[in-house]
Amino acid sequence: MSVRVLLPNAFQKHTNGAREIESNAANLPQLITEIETNFPALKTHLRDEQGQVRRFINFYVNEEDIRFLGNDKYAFQDGDEVLVIPSIAGGSSAESGTPSAGSGESRRGVCCCCSYCGQEECICGD
């Protein structure tokens, strides 16, 4: 069984220019591990300080958001086309969902910057 995985341009700096790979992964966690094994330079960029896949990276299977298909539980089918697309839609991740207590610490990993000054810790008096 194999699936075709299309990588975004933003990854190419860390993948020696590779834009797609064939994978035998059975599901999303296996696929992410495989991508990291193939492209060690990508690993530190793919995950945040807590080791979670960054929330702005989205996975789609044959045009459908993998979150609508069961996310980590979805078993890849032979011939599936998997798209990895960062950022066009942000804000969600497989591991997310903890309500914010509103403190700076709990915000970390959710929305670190101020939209005005761009800093993790706002410097413009917010």
Add this chain to the structure above:
Amino acid sequence: MAAGYELRCRECGKRFENAPLSICDECFSPLEVQCDLDAARKTFTREAIAAGPSSMWRYQALLPVPEHYKPTTPAGWTPLIEAPRLAQRIGARNLWIKNDAVCLPTLSFKDRVVAVALANAKVFGFDTVGCSSTGNLANAVAADAARLGLKTYILVPADLEPAKILNTQVYGATLVRIDGNYDHVNRLCSQIADRYNWGFVNVNLRPYYAEGSKTVGFEIAEQLGWRLPDNVVVPMAGGSLITKIRKAFKELIALGLVEDKPVRFFGAQATGCSPISTAVKTGADAIEPQRPATIARSLAIGNPADGVYAARAIRDSGGWAEDVSDVEIVSAIQELAETEGIFTETAGGVTTAVTARLYAHGRIHLDELTVSCITGNGLKTTDVLEGAYEQHAAIRPRLSDFENYLAEASEENELVVERVSSLG
């Protein structure tokens, strides 16, 4: 900062030279334009702004375009009007409407963002531009690209309102209908932008595009006599507009053009597509994507790009978000037209209905200065009013016929009044 503005990663803070780029190559998070406020301080004064053009370009010093850029499209500078009759209807006392239903040239606030995006498309040397759109953006890109002599590829969901399709094609744009919803279209555009050397206004030009929305905030403040309102109610699709109005207010405070004061931000969505309002209401940190099912197609983005930032702006300001049904949306379109003479599209119906609910639930106090942002024109979504009004039979051009007509109309009214009082 050589150009007066540059790109910066919203998460890791990495800085980038100006380029058609929207994603950080280190952490894959979105990029944002940061303007050099110190440089703008000299030119961005109340006097200089007042002497500027009657368009959004009066704020050019805080927009990411080259210093001597000569704008071609006079978008923006739309009316901010007091809305006493709507206020009375919904139990408010100090309600204002920012009316981008009459934004030029294509009658939605998208003319503002496109003006900035295509200015940058020219700077970067693109000869072809495009977008994924729920309609208003398609219209705006098509019109502005025609004026700038750029080729266009505009991708839209196949079920878009006919008026929005026509209002794109008339400008000679290449319209590609996609068998899917907006989120499918947007994803395809992201792939196309990776593959072709085109400027997609809401993909690789997105950081520049989004800055255009700040002009809504600049205008509200200036039109209120250089002061900030107590509350702003904003429709949310991708969630960008509400964050950019907030950014505009903060920039004005930083430059000393308005007095600092708390402004609460309220977001409006349709219940059939409410990922951001749901996050606000449940206190969730993340946006859970939805499959849209609403007549408010211009707000039907199930996986909003700026959703987390919008939810945060709302929460941090002490505001709230609400969502309303399709029936409420249509009623609100009628209510706004009947009370204030403003015909808005479905998104404006959403904003108006949510505004009414915020007063009804006591989330906005009736005396607070509140601005409701109307972002699009009703002429583009007339299909939702189909069957809403009965047409009587035509009468002959005779005074006697007209008098008969009046008498009949009056009898009908009395019958209605009787029916209502017997019910009550």
